[in-house]
Amino acid sequence: MKKQSLETVIKKIIHQLDQTMVSRTNNTDNIHTRDVLDQIEILIPADSGLESLHKEYLEANITHKKLVQKHGRFDPVTEIAADMLDSTRSAVQTRLLELMDMRGEEAQAIFMRCYRAKRAAEEVKKVLLLQQKRRQEHEEDTIFWFSMMIWLMNKTVRVARRTLSAANDFAIVSSIQGKRASYI
Numbered sequence: 201m202k203k204q205s206l207e208t209v210i211k212k213i214i215h216q217l218d219q220t221m222v223s224r225t226n227n228t229d230n231i232h233t234r235d236v237l238d239q240i241e242i243l244i245p246a247d248s249g250l251e252s253l254h255k256e257y258l259e260a261n262i263t264h265k266k267l268v269q270k271h272g273r274f275d276p277v278t279e280i281a282a283d284m285l286d287s288t289r290s291a292v293q294t295r296l297l298e299l300m301d302m303r304g305e306e307a308q309a310i311f312m313r314c315y316r317a318k319r320a321a322e323e324v325k326k327v328l329l330l331q332q333k334r335r336q337e338h339e340e341d342t343i344f345w346f347s348m349m350i351w352l353m354n355k356t357v358r359v360a361r362r363t364l365s366a367a368n369d370f371a372i373v374s375s376i377q378g379k380r381a382s383y384i
Contacts, residue, residue: 240292243299245317247310250295257288 244251264281271278299310 240296243296243310243314245314247295247299250292250299253288253292253295257285257292260285260288 240250240254244254260281264278264285267275267278267281
């Protein structure tokens with residue numbers, strides 16, 4: 201068996217720690233699966249505690265990422281931020297579990313309230329989009345009819361010019377012929 205130097209052993213340990221920290225950071229980035237995000241999204245309007253815990257988690261996550269970029273993974277401040285991130289994540293998960301474990305009417309009332317709030321928000325969004333679409337269509341219609349009015353007025357003016365020009369020419373010719381007739 202080959203003996204390894206102390207320096208080689210330390211480098212291997214540092215490499216293993218680095219790999220552990222990388223996987224730990226990746227796990228914190230992927231903490232929320234789509235199901236957990238859906239649960240939080242549905243429950244936040246009904247539970248202010250979950251809302252504040254989730255907000256703290258998001259802030260801790262942002263702080264941790266900034267510190268990793270600024271100071272590196274092994275800085276003591278970054279490690280404290282990682283611990284705070286783990287703590288806030290645990291708090292959010294605990295609150296989610298508490299809400300999921302609620303029994304009976306209270307849990308059903310919370311879920312129904314959340315469901316109704318989400319549906320109401322969707323309906324308001326649909327109505328606003330419909331109103332915006334109608335306004336846009338109305339503006340397009342107004343522009344179209346205004347353009348048509350200008351085109352018709354221009355056409356009418358051209359016809360009126362031709363008619364007036366022909367009438368003017370007729371009057372001139374009539375007056376000239378009238379003068380000639382008086383000379384004869």
